[in-house]
Amino acid sequence: MRRTALLAASAALVAGALAWPADAAPSAPAAFAHPGVTVSTGQLDFTRSKVNAGAQPWKGAFDQMMASKYADLNRTPRPRAVVECGSYSNPNLGCTDEREDAIAAYTHALAWYLTRDERHARKAIELMDAWSAVIRDHTNSNAPLQTGWAGSSWPKAAEIIKYTYTGTWANSGRFATMLRTVYLPEIINGSNSNGNWELSMMEAAVGISVFLDDKASYDKAMAKFRTRTAAYVYLESDGALPKTVPSQNLNTREKVVKYWQGQSTFVNGLSQETCRDFTHTGYGLSAISHVAETSRIQGQDLYGTDVGERLRHGLGFHAKYQLGAGAEGWLCGGSLKLGLGPVTEVGHNALANRLGHAMTNTATLTQRGRPAGSNNLFVAWETLTHGDNPA
Numbered sequence: 001m002r003r004t005a006l007l008a009a010s011a012a013l014v015a016g017a018l019a020w021p022a023d024a025a026p027s028a029p030a031a032f033a034h035p036g037v038t039v040s041t042g043q044l045d046f047t048r049s050k051v052n053a054g055a056q057p058w059k060g061a062f063d064q065m066m067a068s069k070y071a072d073l074n075r076t077p078r079p080r081a082v083v084e085c086g087s088y089s090n091p092n093l094g095c096t097d098e099r100e101d102a103i104a105a106y107t108h109a110l111a112w113y114l115t116r117d118e119r120h121a122r123k124a125i126e127l128m129d130a131w132s133a134v135i136r137d138h139t140n141s142n143a144p145l146q147t148g149w150a151g152s153s154w155p156k157a158a159e160i161i162k163y164t165y166t167g168t169w170a171n172s173g174r175f176a177t178m179l180r181t182v183y184l185p186e187i188i189n190g191s192n193s194n195g196n197w198e199l200s201m202m203e204a205a206v207g208i209s210v211f212l213d214d215k216a217s218y219d220k221a222m223a224k225f226r227t228r229t230a231a232y233v234y235l236e237s238d239g240a241l242p243k244t245v246p247s248q249n250l251n252t253r254e255k256v257v258k259y260w261q262g263q264s265t266f267v268n269g270l271s272q273e274t275c276r277d278f279t280h281t282g283y284g285l286s287a288i289s290h291v292a293e294t295s296r297i298q299g300q301d302l303y304g305t306d307v308g309e310r311l312r313h314g315l316g317f318h319a320k321y322q323l324g325a326g327a328e329g330w331l332c333g334g335s336l337k338l339g340l341g342p343v344t345e346v347g348h349n350a351l352a353n354r355l356g357h358a359m360t361n362t363a364t365l366t367q368r369g370r371p372a373g374s375n376n377l378f379v380a381w382e383t384l385t386h387g388d389n390p391a
Contacts, residue, residue: 069104079130084143151183155179199228222291261273278339
């Protein structure tokens with residue numbers, strides 16, 4: 001009886017330690033979980049078991065990944081000392097090469113874990129080493145966004161290789177130095193551009209912080225992420241106007257409406273970039289889901305806070321129109337630019353499958369898009385890693 005009481009008391013203490021109030025400030029764990037950037041060991045093991053069993057949709061998603069250019073064992077890295085990216089990647093001096101080499105490194109890291117074929121681990125290392133030996137800076141107007149995009153994929157690859165590959169990665173320290181000195185300073189202080197910029201930058205900063213075991217940077221990035229997420233997806237509980245990022249000085253209704261692409265009617269799930277286009281909105285929603293997933297792996301489940309509510313409504317709202325519903329006159333003047341992208345798997349799995357929220361439109365869109373591939377920027381293979389994954 002006494003043992004039972006002690007066990008119950010221990011369980012209560014653990015539950016209390018894990019039960020974060022909705023407005024709790026995100027904070028770094030006492031010790032980071034590795035691999036722990038967007039995908040966990042449990043998720044990787046679940047995926048591997050399904051692929052090995054030939055189960056769908058994972059086997060089809062795996063075959064899609066392995067047939068892609070990113071899984072090519074003959075890929076030659078194309079590093080640059082200075083990557084120069086202007087608006088809409090004009091000029092494009094290394095921008096595509098960097099992003100795609102980073103996605104390829106992650107692809108080969110996944111391929112290594114799922115197949116145990118060491119050639120893929122060595123290719124991931126080759127790609128990471130090539131860039132860490134050369135790159136020194138990102139320049140021109142898109143430098144912060146470019147750094148965020150590439151910097152979102154690098155730590156996902158590095159985490160899997162460093163913590164699961166049984167061979168050696170002699171230059172892992174140099175790769176860490178690259179992330180710390182070339183990437184993190186470019187992104188950690190955020191951006192006052194459209195919200196997808198800062199969300200992608202904070203995704204990269206959070207992932208890099210996990211790989212570096214950098215608690216201070218993790219906390220700083222998470223705080224900016226929470227503020228920006230609240231300012232990116234509207235909830236009716238926010239009041240008459242959306243929340244704002246204080247540094248942007250959007251202190252009148254007129255300024256807010258202008259920043260929200262001229263949209264003046266606000267409903268649950270509307271995004272700051274909905275009336276710009278769904279593609280950029282998809283970038284923002286994807287980054288929100290990735291950071292929430294990393295946070296969950298690290299012990300603080302943001303899906304149970306306003307972050308999860310905003311993501312749930314944001315996905316559902318945009319899925320409805322992406323599936324073919326016509327825009328009402330009050331929404332973006334009755335005209336929408338669709339193209340959400342392969343961005344729903346992570347959020348749908350966490351919110352619908354794990355937490356039990358009804359997300360009919362998001363589920364339909366997710367099923368229709370399987371297997372979800374890559375957007376060739378910073379999203380890749382999420383049916384494979386997160387589709388109906390209970391881990």
